[in-house]
Amino acid sequence: MSTTLVSPARLSMTQVLVCGAAIVTLSMGIRHGFGLWLQPMTMARGWTRETFAFALAIQNLAWGLTGPFAGMLADRFGAFRVIVIGSLLYAAGLVLMALSASGIAFTGSAGLMIGMAQAGTTYAVIYGVIGRNVAPEKRSWAMGVAAAAGSFGQFLMVPVENGLIGHLGWQNALFILGCAALAILPLAFGLKEPGLASGAAKPQQSIAAALREAFGYRSFQLLMAGYFVCGFQVVFIGVHMPSYLRDKGMTPDVATTALALIGLFNVFGTYAAGVLGQKLAKRHILATIYLLRSVAIVAFLTVPLSPMSVYVFSAVMGVLWLSTVPPTNAVVAQIFGVQYMSMLGGFIFLSHQIGSFLGVWLGGRLYDTTGSYDVVWWLAVALGVFAALVNLPVREGAIARAQPAAA
Secondary structure: OOOOOOOOOOOOHHHHHHHHHHHHHHHHHHHHOHHHHHHHHHHHHOOOHHHHHHHHHHHHHHHHHHHHHHHHHHHHHOHHHHHHHHHHHHHHHHHHHHHOOOHHHHHHHHHHHHHHHHHOOOHHHHHHHHHHHOOHHHHHHHHHHHHHHHHHHHHHHHHHHHHHHHHHOHHHHHHHHHHHHOOHHHHHHHHOOHHHOOOOOOOOOOHHHHHHHHHOOHHHHHHHHHHHHHHHHHHHHHHHHHHHHHHOOOOHHHHHHHHHHHHHHHHHHHHHHHHHOOOOOHHHHHHHHHHHHHHHHHHHHHOOOOHHHHHHHHHHHHHHOOOOHHHHHHHHHHHHOOOOHHHHHHHHHHHHHHHHHHHHHHHHHHHHHHOOOHHHHHHHHHHHHHHHHHHOOOOOOOOOOOOOOOO
């Protein structure tokens, strides 16, 4: 008798997209505004920028390191339990972030706890549900919808968070966000997959075999290299651009508007990337995105700085911001199938988060050392060109596998 995969009952595509998009909107929306807390927290606590940046760097690293394990659990038992735990961790981390009086405590709450929470409430886990419940011909589009929801969360939440800080203070703002994170709990019920709830699906391929196959495959390695650059660029900009603009004499409203514009235009960029992924080679889409990011940064650093130049740069970067997510994850599903999609997506995202760690930490470190962000900006340009080049050789076809042996 050959070992086969028992397919669980599918959820409706509408249910998956509505609940998944709402979860990503909350989870990604909350985190996108963390850069707004850099100056008020460091001034209130007497910390350096590196202290704040290091905690958020740990957050990104913890998110990446726990992502594959969250993905393994979601692939085996379904996303529901993972999302519930992630929601509770998120709420607790935000509350403790507000109460942290030392750099170590802040690293534990804003870094470790929120990082682990994000692993269970964002793309890798949600995309696994999409992959298992959405037909292959609509998968890239559906992933674009979920990514666009995360972008809308940034557009929606950044002005809200800035308003909360301004009217209620930075501590109370974090308490309110902790309550908002609990809204993920009821949404998790919409992603409860009946056939996976007890681990009932019989594996066709073992986890160890899936990992050996993926890490030995050149295209998987290239996708990881490109995603490293994505993390470096977007997290450096997201966390440090508000302070960069203030250092240049811009008002806080300019920084808030810039982050909101990134979120708004990324709604269109991620959705467009998902649609184009059904028509064009995904490796070409990815290479173009990375190259255009470098061009945009060079133009931003070259032209005279003004509120208008900031807004134009933010809009352009917004189109390119998370538009790498749908084609990258769609390629993973296309090559390896959907059985271990959350786990493999988690490992790809680990590379992204290592890049995020370096982007946010180096931003704070080099600023404290040199008094400027210039070195990190130009490093982001060079890495964008590198990422464009390494995505071009990616093979998008399904990997060839031997048929399962008879028992």
